Amino acid sequence: MAGSYDEMWEKLNLDVEAHTGLLEVLGKFYGDIYMSQQGRLRGMEYLDFVLSEVHGLRIKELQDAKAQGKKVFGTFCVFVPEEIVLAAGGVQVGLCAGAEIGTSEAEKVLPRNTCALIKSFVGFKLGRLCPFIESCDMIVGETTCDGKKKAYEIFSEYSPVYVMEIPQMKNPADRELWRNEVMRFKNAVEDTTGNKISAESLKDAIHLTNERRRVLQRLNRLRAAVPVPISGRDVLLINQVSFYDDPVRFTAKIGELCDELEDRVKSGEGVAPKNTTRLMMSGCPMAVPNWKLPYIIESSGAIVVGEESCIGTRNTRDLIDENAKTFDSIIDAIVDRYMKIDCACFTPNTERLDNIVRMARDLKVQGVVHYGLSFCQPYAIEAFKVERALRSAGIPMLSIETDYSMEDVEQLKTRVEAFVEMTK
């Protein structure tokens, strides 16, 4: 990604100099964490390419789409129904950020002891370093956790934010609330795009997103093989890219990757020796370019075979029922699918415990690493429940609470190494 994009970035009002610096650092970081891996799949070349063009080609595609009248919607949560946006001819991109960027600007408007993910996306905005944010025609927030909820109030001082009310419980009244919110969102999306959403366009959109979910489910199933044919780092990247890449192209490319993986599984070829400790990550999401945890785990004698998180199965586990025919029943199908999401913002969220145990068993893991971002209270409190549930199932758990800085990498490596020794 060279000076060829400078003009585009300037038009988007980015701080081009700082942005170029950021990309250099990112490039080096990526090299250390990803390119240093041995035996990578050919299919990962696509991901390497996408990452290298993360603020370049993909942004250009978005700009071209906008020039044709398409609208871009930015979101921060897997709860926002992408199908609605796609059905209206729009493009949805995830804006969650995974780097310590613009921290001093962010800390002018947010307290220092705020979750790193929140400070990051606010920092990207205030530092004028994210072309995705600047390309959005509508930014969608939601009432999930306290931090995000109040951060959107601050963010909206710089860029308007449409806030969706996400239910906190799963009683019938809450489903009603959510259905109303989906319809309200639909109206807002129609207004922004100028396009009416029909049952047909919804069906097409659902097919797209379901196919993407299916290919990621297929990928996850292939990781149950021993030895595992792909690293956790690579899968995390794939999941992260799924939030902003073109759905059709992405699905096709990952399908090809899965074909390659099947060959590997058939020939018993793994990305690490057969007896490498298999671990699963659970908890808070990891936004790009936050690759810290799988990097630490995979440098400490273990390999990551699954993610129970918004950048993993929480996002891909459930499909939307494609049998619905009428507009209302299609909306119901969408509503029902999203209500299955087991984020810690929900209470009591006991289904998450079952999902974690089941997943750990299916993937034949020796242990689970629970990941909490510092200051995230919902996941911190749930970690206790998860630990108890896993203990009853005879599966050990390591709880890690950290942020984006590299300060505690050595300490974390020690803990993971000790945990790996424990699980042998």
Place this chain on the structure above:
Amino acid sequence: MKSVLNHDTVAGIDIGSRSIELVVLNPDGLLHRSKTSTAFDPVGQCRRLMDGVIGGRFIATGYGRRLFAESFRDIEVSVITEIQAYALGARFVCPEAMTVLDIGGQDTKVISLSGAGKVRKFEMNDRCAAGTGKFLEFMATALQVPLESFGDFALRSDHRIRINSMCAVFAESEATSLMAGGESPENIAMGLHMGIVQRTAAMLKRVGVSAPLVFAGGVAHNPCVVKLLEEELGQAVMVPEDPDMVGAIGAALYGLNGRVP
């Protein structure tokens, strides 16, 4: 101790955790200034400092202000906080001062002033040593460099490295491993100075920096910190002739012009 009650003169005394400063003023000007270290006996040190000093009312500020008031009941003592004292003192040494930064031995303060010189906003860090003079003292000892020349030492670095640790204790470990890895102590010192300046700059930006910025307190003697601050903030930093005295001057001024208790 001799102290003649004289309604014209006012003494300002700043009792900090590391040093104590004394200033005596009357409406015509400065009559006396002196300082000493707090050591472990602030009251005794105060007594020694005050010996032979002709002063009327005393205005005490700093960490030990209440201790002073309680220990010297035979003289007229009022207390004000260091925030107020530094605001007044900074305006005295720089009549247009809009922001005051004080990095002391054990705490760091940023004060934002209004056009009229009133305290508009302030922020203090007195919880974590990493943003204070203590950090530099600790590191200078670790690198076996005298504290007074630590700044010049750091300025001799030939390239800038980053010290990641926020915590003083971990920063020392990081410094040690860098030394073992062959990094020069000058470069390490520079990295440590950059750390404290970054933390200070973050605090300044939260409160809001308007020029002129007056840099007071013990750490203002450190030329490396001054240089890095100017770079980080993109503006000149004004260091008064005697940065340690700013608090005591402000306290005395309060006695001369402020509300009489």
Place this chain on the structure above:
Amino acid sequence: MKDFEDAGEHFLLDLSELEDTDTKVAGVYCLLAPVELIRALGAIPVSLCGKKEWPIAAAERVLPSGLCPLIKSSYGYAITETCPYYSASDFLIAETTCDGKKKMYELLGLVKPLHLMHLPYTTEEPHALEFWRQEIIRLGSFLEERTGWKTDLDHLRFQIKTQNSIRKLLGRISRFQTAERVPISGLDMMTVMESKSFWIYPDKYQQLLQKFISQMEVFVESGFSPFADDAPRILLTGCPIGRGSEKVLRLVEDCGGVVVCMENCTGVKGLDLLVDEEESDPFMALARRYLQIPCSCMTPNTGRLDLLDRLIDEYRVDGVIDLTLQYCHTYNIESRIIGEFVETRRNLPFLHLETDYSDSDTERLGTRIEAFLEMAAPNSLDRAAGNGEPASL
């Protein structure tokens, strides 16, 4: 004042006399619990909000330490069974306010029957009112089940009238502090306000309040005040406080300020909001009133700015202190919005403090509060600051 200090004890005494009856006690944790409905269905509400430090250690065995002390204290009291009001409670009523409380209630519900009300956060959106109304009705069903009482709309209307009149009396009491010579300390006012969560008989309580009002009227007439004429008048806002966690309030008054008003759950928040007695559907009237309580878990929380704006004028405030309990994300993030409003729109000094229940930071808080009071004092240092005197040295 003694009656107010002993309100909790009197409550327990009155309660013990009801032992043989089947009267149920409902433990509540928040101003959002519709006490009118609780009483109309035969239960006595009592506040279980933890204000002391010592139960926190027990809570930290299962709750992360990075949680607000109020939450940990409340939970700690429950699992150590050392709170007589908790022990007296037959069931608990809670709400999905902040994350910490929401998740803590999951654990609390394991030790005592707990009904969780789902508060919609975007309270200004059209759907919120009806949703909250339904939640109040759902609470009613829970209460009917627990107490065996049936919903009687007339009785509910009666309870609404009663609560309204009590709120008016408390409002009247709080307004004595608007006087130029402030008659009682903020600490005493806090004790009076805390009593609102600990009474059984409305007549008895209203009499107590009326008696106090008469006493206060005498004070104000006589111009008596425990404070200096020029003591800075401070408005304390933010997270709730109470006896046990009144550290900041005490420091302000020890350092020469007077806390004339508390815009928090302990103080005047909600006192001006009355339930519409004319509305035909009392559930709707309740929903409407309760949804207006300006809590930071709501987004956006514009009601709080409006309330602060009015209070600053009414109480003739010289400065605002925003107290955030450590790890309270909602009030912490909101503080910036409040600060900007106070400093820029109302031109008053503003201090944001973050603290917990322990005593370890008393010295540090004291310095900041003192410095703030120097800033807020109405006529201090105007002569000293900025006039360039004395002559150059």
